[in-house]
Amino acid sequence: MNVIVGRYINRNSWVHRLDPRMKILSLIILMIGTFMTSTLINMLWILAGVFLLILTSKISLLNFIKSLVPLLFLMTFTFVFQVLFNKQGPIISTLTLNLSFITILLNVVVIIGYQILKRFRIRGFFWFLLTFAFIIYLYTLNLGTPFKIINLNLYRDGLTFGLFLLVRIIILVSASSLLTLTTKPADLNNGLERLMKPLKVLKVPVDEMSMMISIALRFIPTLLDEVNKIMKAQASRGVDFASGNIKKKVVQIVSLLVPMFVISFKRADDLSNAMEARGYFPGMERSKFGILKFRFSDYLTILFSISFLVGIVYFDL
Amino acid sequence: MGIEFENVNYKYDKRNAKYAIKNIDLKIDSLNEFICLVGHTGSGKSTLIQHMNGLILANSGIVKVSGSDVKKTRNINSVRRKVGMVFQFPEYQLFEETVEKDIIFGPTNFGVSKKEAILKAKEVAKLVGLEQTILEKSPFNLSGGEMRRVAIAGVLAMEPDILILDEPTVGLDPKGQREMMELFKKIHQTTKKTIIVVTHDMDVVSEYSTRVIVMKEAEKKFDGLARDLFLDQKLLEELNLKKPTYIKIAEKINKKLNRNYQIGCLSLAELIKEIVKGE
Numbered sequence: 001m002n003v004i005v006g007r008y009i010n011r012n013s014w015v016h017r018l019d020p021r022m023k024i025l026s027l028i029i030l031m032i033g034t035f036m037t038s039t040l041i042n043m044l045w046i047l048a049g050v051f052l053l054i055l056t057s058k059i060s061l062l063n064f065i066k067s068l069v070p071l072l073f074l075m076t077f078t079f080v081f082q083v084l085f086n087k088q089g090p091i092i093s094t095l096t097l098n099l100s101f102i103t104i105l106l107n108v109v110v111i112i113g114y115q116i117l118k119r120f121r122i123r124g125f126f127w128f129l130l131t132f133a134f135i136i137y138l139y140t141l142n143l144g145t146p147f148k149i150i151n152l153n154l155y156r157d158g159l160t161f162g163l164f165l166l167v168r169i170i171i172l173v174s175a176s177s178l179l180t181l182t183t184k185p186a187d188l189n190n191g192l193e194r195l196m197k198p199l200k201v202l203k204v205p206v207d208e209m210s211m212m213i214s215i216a217l218r219f220i221p222t223l224l225d226e227v228n229k230i231m232k233a234q235a236s237r238g239v240d241f242a243s244g245n246i247k248k249k250v251v252q253i254v255s256l257l258v259p260m261f262v263i264s265f266k267r268a269d270d271l272s273n274a275m276e277a278r279g280y281f282p283g284m285e286r287s288k289f290g291i292l293k294f295r296f297s298d299y300l301t302i303l304f305s306i307s308f309l310v311g312i313v314y315f316d317l
Numbered sequence: 318m319g320i321e322f323e324n325v326n327y328k329y330d331k332r333n334a335k336y337a338i339k340n341i342d343l344k345i346d347s348l349n350e351f352i353c354l355v356g357h358t359g360s361g362k363s364t365l366i367q368h369m370n371g372l373i374l375a376n377s378g379i380v381k382v383s384g385s386d387v388k389k390t391r392n393i394n395s396v397r398r399k400v401g402m403v404f405q406f407p408e409y410q411l412f413e414e415t416v417e418k419d420i421i422f423g424p425t426n427f428g429v430s431k432k433e434a435i436l437k438a439k440e441v442a443k444l445v446g447l448e449q450t451i452l453e454k455s456p457f458n459l460s461g462g463e464m465r466r467v468a469i470a471g472v473l474a475m476e477p478d479i480l481i482l483d484e485p486t487v488g489l490d491p492k493g494q495r496e497m498m499e500l501f502k503k504i505h506q507t508t509k510k511t512i513i514v515v516t517h518d519m520d521v522v523s524e525y526s527t528r529v530i531v532m533k534e535a536e537k538k539f540d541g542l543a544r545d546l547f548l549d550q551k552l553l554e555e556l557n558l559k560k561p562t563y564i565k566i567a568e569k570i571n572k573k574l575n576r577n578y579q580i581g582c583l584s585l586a587e588l589i590k591e592i593v594k595g596e
Contacts, residue, residue: 226409232372233410236402237471238394238426255422258412262457 007063007177008184014297015057015182020191022298026305027179033312034171040160042316043167049308050175059181067177068170072125075169082162089157096151097136100144107135187290189214194292208282215271223264230259318383319347319511320369320400320479325378327364336535337364343530343537347383347478350511351502353522353543356532357557362515365532366481369513370400383478398427401477405484407468408461416442416459416467417452423475434474441470444507445500462493466500473504480504481513486521494518498525523547523561523583531556544581563588 010016015023030046037043054064068075114131180188193210200206231241234255241252280286322343329337338361345352356362367373368380371393380387382396390396404410413419420441421434429437442452445466451459456467465485472480482501486494498521505512516522522529523543531539531546533556539546546552547564560568567580567588578595582588 229404230410232367233402233404233407235372236370236397236404237410237423237475238397240394255412259409263409 007180009059009063009181011058013056013058015053015178017297018301019292019294019298020183020187021194021292022301023179023183024191024195026301027175029305029309030175031172033309034168036312037316039316040164042312043164047167047171050171053178054174057178057182063181064174064177068173071169071173075166078165078169079162082165083154083158086158086161087155089155092154092156092159094151094153095140096149097139098142098146099139099148099150100146102144103138103141106138110135110138185217186214189217190290190292207286226263227256227260230256320345321381323379325368325375325380327368327373327376337361339535341365341537345479345511347511348509351505351525351527352511352513352530353526354513354515354530354532355522355558360532361535362532363483366402366483366513366515369481370402371396394427398475399478401472401475401480403469403472403482403485405487408464410468411456411464414455415453416456419456419467420471420474423471427475437474441473444473444504445470462489479511479513483515485514486518519559519561523563531558543583548581
């Protein structure tokens with residue numbers, strides 16, 4: 001199951017050993033920093049810094065690339081949008097597209113070929129991009145007599161700002177991945193609880209919220225298991241989850257949701273009884289098993305993070 | 318016709334060396350068999366039965382349900398209709414507003430008209446021992462045992478050729494367990510349909526089965542009569558199985574009271590008969 005939570009990878013690195021509170025704070029500072037930066041060069045420097053952190057965290061780069069994959073579309077879209085529509089600064093290069101009957105015909109052939117190949121499981125984002133690039137290439141060739149010529153201009157600012165946004169997304173995603181990959185969900189929750197503690201003054205139920213989060217995290221795999229079982233049970237009663245029109249889809253979802261609700265409520269009931277039997281009372285002060293303690297490296301990290309922010313402000317503004 | 322397995326293998330994780338089931342050859346008739354499927358947790362029982370109605374497709378080998386290859390059939394529902402599957406804790410699959418609606422859910426999915434399905438629902442409700450008045454009630458207001466009967470009725474209403482039950486007595490009290498097993502015996506006797514029961518209870522195996530299949534570490538280790546299994550001391554030890562109560566009783570009487578009863582009694586009736594004969 002490819003779920004965001006519980007992606008923790010156990011390694012022995014200094015990033016893993018850091019206090020979760022420090023890591024969360026540093027991540028927030030880093031995010032503020034990336035939003036305050038306004039030049040591509042500075043952004044690339046931050047990226048280099050994040051890259052260094054990733055290398056020293058002993059976690060394979062592959063994991064970070066994986067976390068970027070779901071955002072591939074967003075990233076490409078932002079980049080292409082900037083390149084096409086940002087018309088500031090000098091023109092770097094020009095792409096001349098010749099629209100002729102032959103090229104349009106070839107274009108149609110390529111699209112049909114793409115659709116046919118799709119059926120043989122040859123698909124995916126990169127394959128789509130490749131086809132797209134090939135189509136653009138087709139138009140740049142001087143085939144037939146063009147009835148229309150389009151000049152696509154590439155402006156310098158468009159390119160740099162496109163790259164700027166791209167790098168910003170990469171930094172944000174990989175830095176937050178670094179936090180979830182190097183911190184156990186329980187520690188993360190613990191750290192969040194501690195950081196939010198001051199909110200208690202405003203009558204925010206911080207303890208209860210953190211308890212809810214940890215229970216929710218704990219039960220995600222269990223509930224996924226149950227969903228699987230119920231799906232199988234309904235499938236043997238003739239529910240085809242893979243297909244069906246809207247009316248059937250509604251029945252499919254209802255046949256899954258109702259049992260899941262019943263199961264969740266029953267589990268919640270059992271769990272609350274078990275917790276009460278062990279003396280849990282909402283709002284009451286509880287002692288902690290894992291007490292978080294700042295160490296020298298933690299102070300060093302927060303000091304570095306703050307000086308980083310100051311540096312950004314100094315160099316950028 | 319029934320179900321045929323030819324050298325079937327399956328792994329949950331293809332990169333992993335661990336098989337869920339390995340080299341399974343099996344032939345199950347659709348009539349007159351009462352099969353108990355035995356094995357420890359993780360031995361591959363559940364994987365095996367899920368192959369029987371196409372919930373899992375084999376990595377290699379052929380699974381045939383009434384002659385047609387499960388992997389190659391266009392309409393998997395035709396397989397699922399022939400092999401009715403009742404999962405562990407089937408009461409959790411109920412979701413409709415009334416018991417009747419839940420029972421006809423399966424048949425209507427397979428294209429049976431609503432009218433026919435309702436008639437069928439009344440029939441199966443009676444078969445599993447539910448009152449007719451219950452049909453209008455919400456399934457969530459019933460007791461656990463009743464809910465389980467409703468769920469079983471929902472599968473029976475599909476009129477499968479073969480009925481598979483995954484630990485149907487789990488979570489019931491001893492009386493409820495006994496009633497449940499008697500119910501399956503009754504269904505088996507009235508319809509003659511083959512029933513496959515996954516169980517950990519050796520008493521169930523000894524009393525009800527006409528055939529036992531034992532799974533261990535993904536492989537089929539025994540396939541035959543309960544008597545042959547329980548009288549083979551070495552095999553029992555190898556498979557980590559216990560003896561059923563009545564065999565234990567017979568052995569104990571023989572030892573303590575110095576008698577010479579046959580120890581192959583598989584039910585209370587047989588044991589009493591044996592003792593009466595001996596005295």
